[in-house]
Amino acid sequence: MEIERTYESLPFYWERETLKNDRRWLESIVRNAAPFSDWWTKARIVQLAYIQPPNVPSQTIYGLPTYGAYQQEQAIAEALRSTCDLNEYREFAKQVNEDYVIRTLNSWHNKQFTQAISRNFEVFVNREYSNIFLLVSTAPTSLNVDRKLPSMDKYRPLFNIAEMGIILRSQNFKRITLRTHGYSTPAEDFYKAFDGEAEALCLKGPINSIGTLEDQSAYIGYNWPGEQPFVAPGLWRDARYNGEIFLKFLLTMALLAWLAGTVLYFLSALAIVPLLQILGLDPILDPIWAWFNFSKIGSLIVQWQIVAFVVFVLWLLLMQILRLVVYQRDRYRAIHYGAPDLGEFFWRLDKVLGENPYISMPFDPNTQPNIPVYRSLKVNLIGHSMGALVLVNVLRILSDKFGKDERIEEEKTQMGEYLILNKLILSGPDIPLELLREGRNNYVRSAIQRCQEIYLFSSDRDIVLRYLSLVGNWFSEPSLEMSGLRLGNVYLNPVNSPENSREYRPYIRVLLNSLPAVEPTSAYDLFEKFNYLDCSRMIEVNTVDLKLNPWNGLIIDAINTVAHFREKIDVHSGYYRVQTPSFDLLKFLITREDFSRTETIDEINRLIANTPIRFLPSQPFMSRGTR
Template sequence: MSHPTQAKTATEGRYLLSVEDIPPVSSAFPAYFVGSTAPNNVEDGIIPVKNPDEKIREIAAFLCAQSQPELLIAIHGYNTALGEFATDDPTSQRRGVRGWYQDIRNHINEHCDRRSAGLVLIGYRWPSEEIKGGGNDSFARKIRYAQQSLPIFLRVILALAFAALGGLVMAAFADKASGSMGFSIFGVSLIVLATVLVSFVLTLFLLRVVGYLRDSYRASNYGVPDLVELIRQLNKAVLAATPHENWSERQHIKLSFIGHSMGGFVVTDTVRILSNVFDQRSIGNLGTGNAAKTPSAEIGSVFSLGRLVLVSPDIPAETIISGRANFLSSSLRRFEETYLFSNEGDMALRMASTSANYASFPAKTREGGYRLGNVVVRSPQEKIAKTNRVTQYGIVNFNAYTVEGGQLLDVQQRSQGGIEPKQLSYLKTDGSEGFVSSFLSYLYILRDKPLSRRQQDILEPDQKPIAELFTVFDCTDYYELLPGAHGKAKQKVGLLTYALEKRSLSFWNYVRLVVALFNGTIDSHGGYFYTAPEHSAPGKPVRPDARVAKQLIYGLACLGFKSFIHSLSAGESSGESLGKAGLVANRADPRASLRDLSQLCADRHIQVLLAAERYNHDILGIVTPSDRNGY
């Protein structure tokens, strides 16, 4: 993004990062906005910013003073404006990524009472550009920049195509032979060729204007390195603030992330870089299915990876199944807890991301190029019923009505205690028997093909699918209630799709969602975070606040699974009744808390697939050193 020349104050200079407080400023819950100063275009200059060292030391000092220090970093996705914070002015509104981070801060402060007193929130911005343009990079300027940077080769193609069409038109008027069969065939062939060439150039031009590939480049080459540097600087500042502390004996700072869309890639790639590649526990041998690899959650000298919440992540769906091509499993398995929020109707991923990555992602089949944010949960019982209706919401692999008070489905007992997904047998092409995790039979990227069948194609011997570590929230049919006018009943409003309660959406459902995405009726990509304005603009559709989605995402990120489900049973909600979830204060049985979570999600038509590891750790209280072996 280009910027007008600004006067540089004595405290300003050229730095990699800018750091400012997220208002309202609070010493009890510090929150900061950290932005990469990398420009949108390489020719643009870097805006002078205040020296971030003071704020870095301020964050480090707060963390060092806590008995349970935690750092939560939220990262936005593609096509995101900088925006602005809301102020005390009643007419001001939160906008763009600044507004989103302020909303996270306010939600956690108001509704997550069980959070650690040592929690710090950082909202990180990498240099993304809006499709419609913003700031000094208006849409008109984006078009002009695209024209100016068009390569000579493509200009020549356009010139030849238009010259050929012009020559054909002139010949048609000047030459009597234009009516002959030969001329007609030649003319049609020339028109087809010219049309193909012009379409090729216009497609590349459109990709440039849309900015997806440009954002991908900036996320990879600016966003990731600058986030790495932020964490390195915090690590350095913490060590400097505690010169006499032995951090190998002290509790590390829990480092958690919320990654939305392309922000999910920024998170996972950052962790790959920060991970100690020489850690003996993560080296193992050169075998692709080496079960001895148990990488540590520790990052640097003072951090330990905590929770990862991916919301509509713009990364390949292959990342949750195993194989030689799974380049992200090394970072995903380092987190203590991992969560995925997805929906089938996310048209930004289904159209833009999948299409843009078609030429670059090395897959032979269509499902190989699908994105993780489009993975959906389907109960195997629904397939048996042969219906296109969703018959079960809530935790679909949990039976709440057993004698024990609840039990996971499709699991088997482990020799070291606890449970694990059953292994389903299948016949390999060579006639031998193979096994695949039953957990994958609940996950789909194609209408009638679960990920268990995809895993059969690429599974490495003795390797477990990383998907088993995820708890998945399928929000395809997620809705909230809009108060009815003039005494009428409350209206169900889908926040991400039209909440049709179908097992699989049809082509025309997708078309309808595309129209809704462009006219602003439904945001199928970012509706998880929707905050309803106090006063709706005239003519705009009224939508309710995404209350439960935000409660789940922010609650799991800052509390963790065990504390979050206990907060439900204690009645700590976002200020409204949670529906039918019969909440009882201070329940001692964790299965009762799990039933509350299942009912909360069922009431809002969210399908949940619970990881066996979460059940072992947080419900049964069973943790063994070998839990992560083989992933």
């Protein structure tokens, strides 16, 4: 069917008022988008339709000029199709034709191009393992820094989410597991770590007691925009590109420092010093009071300006250090980029699992592929550190869309028409312990209730959560308790039960002493839904094999801090090192879906039998704690 053009003819000519911004926009898309993906292709189509901009050097992209001044839509389609292997990029080959080019140019001419490319994620498939995918948010870490894409040698970008739906359906996938990273994880570091995990999960060999990722199980790594503290390019380029904003910040800080210093001076001169004189402390105050002699006001002003400058410098250093550690920057991106982009992915994935996988795309083909329709697809979610905050917010978004607690029990785990939420696995989650508290409208309650099973990997010796997260959240959390007590620091403490037997109960250390993580109430269901795996004394996250008590807690933290900075251990992210018992547990949980609940508990107990990991199952199996 021929598509009607809304523009007069090709080539396109630049308008003087919009040339600069339009050219930069298109070039930014091409730099930051995955080659041969839907939005990359659309940007290239528009570029090839335009004449070469004046005073811009000519360049080539995959053998084609950046700006081609093509006069026929068919010629643009044929030129783009000649730049890649059409047998490898099958959806690209299927969709990129003359009609596709006309639709794209219509959207540009009608000022609807943003809607035509408005998907906030990209999907890549591993070239060696067809059940390994990378999902990447299209949000950059900074407006002035380009995105880091996965290696094209290892991963092939999919044309769009519809292609992923076709792969899942054609290979009859039964479940997917999505794993995301936490704070201070730049894209290149996550890709490298994820490749190691994927290799360990897919490695085929003798059948072992833990299992490998089955062909019908997909493992997806989700990268939301995070950056490295102190050395991230965006930290320094922002000041260069926004000089006036930076100067405004300096001016505001200087004014606040001067006001604070003035208040401090008058309080000292008019209140504190006279009060001490009344108390008979004149000899001690003589040198100090001489400094506050108003007859020497000229020298005092000079001295005060020095003091005010020192205050200004100290405040400026504090504010800049808080910015350079990128904690609040990552937290903002996790909540406002990472979670919404992942929510959109699941919404579109649910759509493409229906009768027509192209239904969520702006341009719906008239033909539908001859592939089976899904009944359901199980979803496991693994979140580490701040990535747990991303997952909790995604579940909250999806819960708001698909219904809350009022849904019948059989429908509570639904994430749409075809997606069923199975396991939620949180490791060192950087979210408040408030998650477990009852007696109020818990802000993630409806999200947590959707999961069939929840597993918590935690460590009370995670110094990143114990100390750095406290400082990072000091200004943002509603209460000190929420900023200082994080779910990832929960540990299992042996206690005497009413029947005089030893049981594990969740505790959390404040500084020296510990307190129960939750107090029993009549509404205890969130606490009881968790399966607790205390990895405090596990190798790779701890180097001090001492039982915790009020006297040695700070010593343990100090020793582990030194070992962490020497890279002997990773107190915060060691759960995912493939040689650890925790990774064996993760591997088991996402590869053995055919186990009953009792068999799962028994297998977990077997896997941790010779390790220091402690285990407290969820309520149906909480008759005793195990080790």
